[in-house]
Amino acid sequence: MINHDLKKKLYKEMLYIRMIEERIAEIYHPADEMKCPTHLYTGQEAVAVGICNALIEGDVVCPYHRSHGWYMAKGGDLKAMMAELFGKEAGCSKGWGGSMHLVDVGSGVMGSSSILGGTIPHAAGCALAFQIKEVENVAIASCGDAAIEEGVFHESMNWASLKKLPVVFVCENNLYSTSSPLGVRQPPVEIYKRTVSYGIPGVRVDGNDVLKVYEAALEAVSLARAGDGPTLIEAMTYRWREHVGPNYDYSLGYRSKQELEEWIEKCPIKRVSDVVSEREEELLIEGFSKEIDEAIDFARQSPFPKPS
Amino acid sequence: MKYSEALREAQAQIMRYDESVFVCGLGVPDPKGVFGSTVGLEEEFGPKRVFDTPACENATVGMMIGASFQGMRPIMVNQRLDFTLLALDQIINHAAKWKWMFGGVQRVPIVIRVIVGRGWGQGAQHSQTMHALFAHIPGLKVVAPVSPKDVKGLLISSIEDDDPVIFIEHRRLYDEEGDVPQGIYRVPIGKANVVQEGVDITLVALSHMVVETEKAGIALKEKGISAEIIDMRSLRPLDMDTILNSVKKTGRLVVIDDDWKLCGIAGEIIAALVENDHKMFKAPPIRLTWPDMPTPTSVVLESAHYTTAKDIYEASCICLDRRVDPALFIDEEREQPFSGPF
Ligand SMILES: Cc1ncc(C[n+]2csc(CCOP(=O)(O)OP(=O)(O)O)c2C)c(N)n1
Ligand SMILES: [Mg+2]
Numbered sequence: 098m099i100n101h102d103l104k105k106k107l108y109k110e111m112l113y114i115r116m117i118e119e120r121i122a123e124i125y126h127p128a129d130e131m132k133c134p135t136h137l138y139t140g141q142e143a144v145a146v147g148i149c150n151a152l153i154e155g156d157v158v159c160p161y162h163r164s165h166g167w168y169m170a171k172g173g174d175l176k177a178m179m180a181e182l183f184g185k186e187a188g189c190s191k192g193w194g195g196s197m198h199l200v201d202v203g204s205g206v207m208g209s210s211s212i213l214g215g216t217i218p219h220a221a222g223c224a225l226a227f228q229i230k231e232v233e234n235v236a237i238a239s240c241g242d243a244a245i246e247e248g249v250f251h252e253s254m255n256w257a258s259l260k261k262l263p264v265v266f267v268c269e270n271n272l273y274s275t276s277s278p279l280g281v282r283q284p285p286v287e288i289y290k291r292t293v294s295y296g297i298p299g300v301r302v303d304g305n306d307v308l309k310v311y312e313a314a315l316e317a318v319s320l321a322r323a324g325d326g327p328t329l330i331e332a333m334t335y336r337w338r339e340h341v342g343p344n345y346d347y348s349l350g351y352r353s354k355q356e357l358e359e360w361i362e363k364c365p366i367k368r369v370s371d372v373v374s375e376r377e378e379e380l381l382i383e384g385f386s387k388e389i390d391e392a393i394d395f396a397r398q399s400p401f402p403k404p405s
Numbered sequence: 406m407k408y409s410e411a412l413r414e415a416q417a418q419i420m421r422y423d424e425s426v427f428v429c430g431l432g433v434p435d436p437k438g439v440f441g442s443t444v445g446l447e448e449e450f451g452p453k454r455v456f457d458t459p460a461c462e463n464a465t466v467g468m469m470i471g472a473s474f475q476g477m478r479p480i481m482v483n484q485r486l487d488f489t490l491l492a493l494d495q496i497i498n499h500a501a502k503w504k505w506m507f508g509g510v511q512r513v514p515i516v517i518r519v520i521v522g523r524g525w526g527q528g529a530q531h532s533q534t535m536h537a538l539f540a541h542i543p544g545l546k547v548v549a550p551v552s553p554k555d556v557k558g559l560l561i562s563s564i565e566d567d568d569p570v571i572f573i574e575h576r577r578l579y580d581e582e583g584d585v586p587q588g589i590y591r592v593p594i595g596k597a598n599v600v601q602e603g604v605d606i607t608l609v610a611l612s613h614m615v616v617e618t619e620k621a622g623i624a625l626k627e628k629g630i631s632a633e634i635i636d637m638r639s640l641r642p643l644d645m646d647t648i649l650n651s652v653k654k655t656g657r658l659v660v661i662d663d664d665w666k667l668c669g670i671a672g673e674i675i676a677a678l679v680e681n682d683h684k685m686f687k688a689p690p691i692r693l694t695w696p697d698m699p700t701p702t703s704v705v706l707e708s709a710h711y712t713t714a715k716d717i718y719e720a721s722c723i724c725l726d727r728r729v730d731p732a733l734f735i736d737e738e739r740e741q742p743f744s745g746p747f
Contacts, residue, residue: 157474159471188508189508190505190506190507190508191508191509193505193506193508194506194507194508198506200506200507200508200510200511202474202507202510202511207471207474207511208503208506208507208511210498210499212494212498212499215467215494215495215498215499216467217464217467218463218464218465218466218467218468218470218471218495219467219468219470219471219474219499220471221464221467221468221471222467222468222469222470222471222472222473222474222475223471223472223474223475224471225468225471225472226471226472226474226475226476226477227475228453229427229453229454229472229477230475230476230477236471248461248463249461249463249464249467249494249495252459252461252463252464252465253461253464253467253468255459255461255464256458256459256461256464256465256468259459
């Protein structure tokens with residue numbers, strides 16, 4: 098059962114990520130201090146937060162280009178992330194990664210990739226090492242719905258199933274790859290059902306319901322940890338802002354304002370906001386705001402790396 | 406000891422003292438053990454450290470990257486280099502980049518063993534060398550040893566190296582015999598080998614072409630020409646110092662490269678020398694490479710495709726401005742004849 102404290106923790110983490118993303122959106126233009134392609138996580142917070150809360154020390158995540166939420170949910174350092182977005186020496190990749198490649202090895206964020214599906218085998222490989230070394234850890238491969246179309250997703254699923262590797266594949270299905278809707282890219286078979294041919298469980302969850310995501314993750318992670326192999330979790334969700342960058346993009350015409358508004362109604366944070374009082378919420382917002390200010394100040398003040 | 410046995414021994418000796426090393430790839434534990442190079446490893450180290458993989462080269466390299474995050478030192482074996490081309494995403498976009506993109510915190514100590522085929526109709530998709538392609542990429546190391554001694558010593562260095570290494574083997578060398586020191590020893594990555602010293606002309610080659618070049622060297626000697634033969638051994642890093650010192654001495658250069666000419670390592674070597682001092686050349690340097698087409702399968706077309714000792718001899722004579730006599734190749738039988746199927 099999910100107790101009140103945990104529910105509150107999930108709420109807080111989502112709120113924190115939301116505030117970070119919205120602040121980035123706010124200051125991205127016209128200052129242009131963050132000179133890197135940035136894929137904001139606004140609207141999808143429940144997925145990374147729900148999954149990462151089912152993990153323990155030593156577990157790892159190998160995320161994808163929409164990486165901020167995963168990095169933060171797994172315990173990445175906000176200052177190092179901001180500095181990376183600003184291209185600074187103190188960045189988590191020292192200025193070699195940018196927004197699409199966040200890494201915090203100490204917290205188990207094993208680097209995201211801006212190549213679709215690129216880190217899926219990395220998670221499977223971490224899982225292979227866990228199995229060889231007989232340690233009871235689990236690796237998470239996260240990706241968007243377009244990565245399912247890449248060969249390496251299927252290669253990794255096949256192997257992970259074959260060897261019962263302790264890996265959980267998490268697909269955040271936000272219905273679009275840039276501006277291409279799912280229907281023009283994939284046959285009308287739900288993503289979670291692709292696992293049938295690999296003989297592993299596939300589950301679909303409401304990706305805007307952090308409690309549901311958490312429960313699905315807990316089950317998948319316990320299976321993996323017990324040696325019962327991988328699961329694919331398809332989390333249905335929606336990105337609020339444009340594919341890359343800080344704006345809303347319904348004016349482009351590939352999706353409607355109405356569709357966006359329907360999803361905003363399903364806001365993952367609002368859905369569990371009853372865990373805090375209004376006063377508590379105010380205090381949280383105040384505290385997070387300060388932390389984000391500090392991280393941005395830190396990033397601004399950090400020196401640029403020196404070209405060698 | 407045979408080249409294939411030297412490969413096997415390098416892996417076995419390292420695996421005995423380093424628990425983090427494992428070997429995988431299509432056919433690794435099969436009875437023939439990748440042409441002998443993995444025979445007996447599964448028996449000695451068990452199926453957890455020596456195992457077969459599904460046919461998924463890209464995911465396999467990706468998984469080796471992931472395993473290396475957890476402290477492992479994986480070796481992946483590819484029966485033909487051509488198959489590894491399916492893994493270029495994980496090799497070039499990921500393994501090669503990660504040490505920078507992780508801010509230096511995480512390295513990717515993986516070895517990708519790849520075997521170049523030749524002969525018995527291996528053809529367009531089983532005989533590519535591609536060393537220039539890999540050598541082009543910062544973050545990779547690329548080696549292509551020719552002798553049993555070097556293959557063992559370089560494989561040990563490659564396994565111990567913290568960067569991803571593309572370890573290029575040649576199928577035609579697998580049965581070649583040579584002296585191999587017993588225990589663990591290292592041949593440094595990035596150091597060329599002067600196979601034969603000489604003063605008149607420099608012949609630079611790598612992998613199987615070193616064998617042909619040595620044969621040409623004997624014929625040249627009979628003509629009174631003293632050739633310096635350099636085996637590159639490593640392509641990245643490339644030991645330009647050794648080549649530079651030699652060409653400064655001889656002023657003449659033939660680069661023998663089992664690869665296509667455009668954007669190849671032969672052109673790269675000549676360009677680097679010209680950049681250093683264009684006046685060192687007494688005659689235009691020569692690149693001996695493949696014709697600009699894929700490898701054919703028919704035996705007659707196939708043998709026309711490859712550079713022979715005779716070609717090297719003739720090119721050397723041209724570079725030296727000597728009359729080209731029909732050369733005498735006393736050592737034609739030195740190489741084991743290759744019979745297929747694979
Ligand atoms: C191999 C590859 N092909 C194409 C791209 C270009 N690209 C970047 S993000 C993206 C959309 C990805 O959609 P999805 O996987 O659903 O993730 P989302 O952005 O929706 O979170 C595309 C096509 C890429 N980065 N890598
Ligand atoms: Mg998507």
